[in-house]
Each structure stands twice: as structure tokens, then as C-alpha cells.
Amino acid sequence: MENLFGKTLQELTEMLVAWGMPKFRGKQLADWMYKKSITDFNAMQNLPKDMREKLAASCVIDRASRVDQLDSVDGKTSKFLLNFADGVGVETVLMRQPYGNSICVSSQAGCNMGCAFCASTLHGMVRNLTAGEMLAQTYYINDLLSQTGEKVDTIVIMGSGEPLTNYDNVLKYIRLLHEDYGLGMSYRSITLSTSGIVPNIYRLAAEEIPVNLSISLHAPEDALRSELMPINRKYPLSEVVKAGRDYGDTTHRRVTYEYILIDGVNDNMKQAKELVGLLKGQLASVNLIPINPVAERGWNRPSPARINAFEQYLDQHHITVTVRREMGNDIQAACGQLRNRHLTGEG
Template identity: 45%
Template sequence: MYNILDFTLEELQSWMKENGESAFRAKQVFSWIYKDVWNFDDMKNIPGTLKEKLKENFNIEIPKIVEVYESNVDDTKKMLLSMKDNNLIECVLMKYKHGNSICVSTQVGCRMGCKFCASTIGGRIRDLSAGEILSEIMVAQKFLGERISNVVLMGSGEPLDNYDNVVKFLNLANAEYGLNIGQRHITLSTCGIVPKIKELADLNLSITLAISLHAFSDEKRKTIMPIANKYSINEILEACRYYMDKTGRRITYEYSLVSGVNDGKEDAKSLAKLLKNMSCHVNLIPVNEIKENELKRPSRKTIEAFEEILKSQGIEVTVRREMGTDINAACGQLRRSYLDTQK
């Protein structure tokens, strides 16, 4: 059985032809699915014989909502979802003035090993298919009763470690017959898998690329991010320049501020020097404290001082607005705590 959400319109049209059906039926089927009709029997203008063929060959794999945690601080909602094989993933819904945003997972777990991230504890279990990533948005939209217009691939998993499925997801999310989310409203965050950054650049997409940098030197980066043992900062920045040359898109650099590790004034000055000639935006992220490690967030005064140093050096910078802090809204925290309680 295939998950029909993994199919593009062209792929489903080909399937229709191969199975003695008219190609236009593919668009009809998708028009129902993307209107939240997830049972073939409920698709009113689809012939009965085709419905039977679809049921014999396809599933519409929408995850089940296990828990929804709603913040008392803001409108953030965190959803714990169960996939067909009972693996758990999570996504986060955030309300902004410009519309609804969702942070989606791309893998069950993660093998990148970043010390500040709960999603990597226990490693990577499996990749999510393109349709499974898409279904996070679909189930969240139906729950919310409102359109989601912005997508961030910054949940559990490393998107470029699941490259083929993620690229297909980007195309499906952007497709007019589907969710029709503009590429400029999609951000992909990576810890810096250099060859895949270059592959992504060659696709010349209009998405925003975000690099999880978190340090100005390889030595310091290695203490919190194992990927730094494979790719140096210079290699990453060279890949970023290639990406900018190919796409004309400015890159965001994410920097998790960890007390006593990378939050000093010299860190800020060195980071500004490193990025001085890059067309970029720096997103400062006070680290989310998790019980599995001893990393602590800096004081507000330290965060503001770091921000001011970057600004004084001409670096465009924002401090990420904290959302859902009372509901474990950071990557992997909810899944981890739920699994612990089940034990």
C-alpha cells in the first residue's frame, strides 16, 4: 500500500493512466484530500470502481493526535502525533500577526547529537516521508480550523539528513493543487551538511536557509555540535556563499546562547568578525534548558549585551521571541517527556 500523500499530481496522474482511469481524476482526488476529506468513500464525484481501486492501493496516512498542549503564556500549541507505525513526532503551532506558522519534524529522533537539543537523545529512529511531513501541516490546519501560511523545518530531525524526502515535501507543500504555501514562507534549518547545502542551492528554490552555527570557532563548536568534527565553519560559510550566489537569498545564522559557553563579549565580537562580509541575519536563541544536560541560559543582561555588540558591528540581529516555554515547546522535549512517562 502506498501513502497517497507521498505522490505528486504527475505521479498520481501516471498511476491513473496505468490503471485504466482518466488522468483528470488525480486532481479530483487531491482536491478532496486537501479539503480534509481523508476517506475515499466520502469523495462524492469519484466513481465507485475507482474508489475501490484507490482503497486497494493507497492509504491516506494522517497522524493521530495523541496530545495537544496549549500555552498559558501565548497562543502556542504543541501537538504530539502518532504515525502509522506508532512512532511519535511533534510539531508546534505559533500565531503571529502575519499568520499561522508551524514548526515541523522531518525525522523520528535525530542522529546529529547537538548537546542543546532534546530531539537527538536516543538517536534517529527513522526518516519521515514527504507525505508524512506534509501530514503534520494538514492535521494541524484541521485542528486549528485556519490556514497555515508559514512553515519552519526546525523540529525533530536534521532536514538535510533526509534530503530526498524533504525536497519532495518542499515541492508538495508549494504545489497549487495542494497546500499552496509560497516558498518564501518556508524556512529550512540545518546544522551544516555541506554537500547537501550545495545540492539544495542547485535547485534554486526561494526558501530561506537557516544555518545552526552556535559558535565562531571550530574548537568551540565541536564541544556542542558533533557535526563540527566533519565540516569546518569555513566549509559551511563557503557552501553558504555558493547558496547565495545560486539563489540570491540571504541566509539566517542561528546562534543558541549558552551561559558560560558561547555568550561572552569576545564571542560576540568574533562572531561579528566572522560574518562581517556575509549578507545575513543572525537569530539569537537563548538555550532551552533540558534535564538531560547542564546547559544554562544566559541572563537577559548578557543576551542584550551580545545583541548590542553584533548591531554595533553592522550585523542584522534579532533575539528569538520565546513561545510556549510553559509547554516544552522546544525540539524533542514533548516527545521525550511523554515517552518517559509511558515507561
């Protein structure tokens, strides 16, 4: 049975035309799946009965099923463990922000980047997600929000996995989000986060779609960054920052550099000074992220005073800086933690 969820209008139309159906049926089918969020072919009443029967006999609209859900005490963050048809599970997070509902989507089941501070990589990578599986995460939460008249307003592709090593599927997902037969989201409402896959940063810049780019930096010099992020040995800091500069110049979108603050590791004033030198003059901002402690990793969050001192140094030296609001600490909202709990039998 062929899963239709995640197919573009062109792909749906080509399939139906090959069946001897008129082209306009593709748009009708896309509207049912993506506009109306219908997964039962029999409910698609403007499609002829014989077409519905053929679709039901040979195709499915598989999305995602919920395995677990954790809700923060303040009601602002919900974390979902969602399974696909093959039993593979991924995490998706809903964050109710002052500016609207934001979701964090996974692009891979697990991750093989090996970052020292991250729970996603503890069990390695199972596989890439398809565009349809990323879309299914989005629709699961969008359908949930629609029950109270809400919707997904912004998306960050910042969950488990490295999006730029799953480039084609991620790009297809982004384009599907934007299509008017789907959610019709502005590209500017979508942020892609990468650990710094340099060739594909340039490739993304050339796509001419103004999505926001977020680059995980986490250290201002190569030795420490390689210790925290092994990918730095392949794509060193100077190349990553050069690619980020090119992305900002090409797209005219401000690049965000993510910097996880780890107590006693990368949070001193010397490192703040090095970070200023690295980013000075670039169309960029820094998002400081006090680490969500991961028991398996042994990292700790800096004191509020150290966080504030680091932030103030960047601000005083004309680097646009924010400190990420803490959301979901009580439900282990860091990537991979809920999935790992189930994989180890603790869920």
C-alpha cells in the same frame, strides 16, 4: 495497502492510468486529498463508484493522529505529539505570531546529530520521515486552524531531525507545499534549518527554489562548535559559512545563522567579536536564541543583561541581529522534550 498521502499529482496520475483510468482523475483525486483534505474515498463524489471501490480496496490516505497536546498559558503556542501508522511519534509546534500562524515541522523521528544542547538526540534517530508524513504534520494543524477560518501561513522545517540528511523526502515535501493542487504556499514562506550539511547546502542552492535557509552555528570557532555540535568535525565552520555565503549569492535570499546563547559557554564579548569577523560582508543575519533549558543537558539561559550585550555588539558592528521571542517555555517547546517524556514513561 498503499498510502497515497504524499504522492505528487504525477505519481497519482500514473497509478490511475495504469489502472485504465483517464488522466484527469489524478487531478480530481489530488484535489480531494490536498485541497479539500478528504481522507475517505467514498466521500469523493465526482469519482466513479468503481474507482472509489478500487481505491478503498487497495489504498489508504493515512495522515497523523494526535497522542498529546500542550498549550501555553498565553495561548500563543501549541505543541503536538503526532503518531503515524507504524506508531512512530514526532513533534510539531504551532506558533501564533503577529504576522500569522507559523508551524515547526520535524523531518526525522529523533535525531543522530548529537548536538549537546538538544533533547531531540537523546534517544537517537528512529528513521527518516517521508514527504507524506511531513505533509501530514502540516495538514493536521492546517485543518485545526481552518475551524476558525485560519490557516498555516509560514513553515519552518526546524523540528526534530536534520532535514539535509533526509534530502529527497524534504525536497519533495517542499515542492508539494508549493503545488497549486495543494496548499499553494510560496517558497519564500518556507524556511529550512540545517546543522551545516555542506554538500547538500550547495545542492539545495542549485534547485532554484527560493526557500529561506537557516544554519545552526552556535559558536564562532571550531573547537567549541565541535564540542557543541559533533557534525562540525566533518563540516568545519569555514566550510559551513562558505556554503552559506554561496547560498545567499545564488538564491539572493538572506541566510539566517542561528546562535543559541548558553550561559558561560558561548555568550561572552570575545565570542561576539569572533562572530562578527566570521559573517562580515555576507548576505546574512543572526538569530540569537536564549536556550530553552533541557534538564538532561544542564545548560542555563544567560541573564537578560548578557543577552542584550551580545545583541548590541553585533548590531553596532553592522550585523543584522534579532533575539528570538520566547514562545512555549511553559510547555517545553524545545525540540524533543514532549516526545522524550512519552518515551521515558513520564507522559
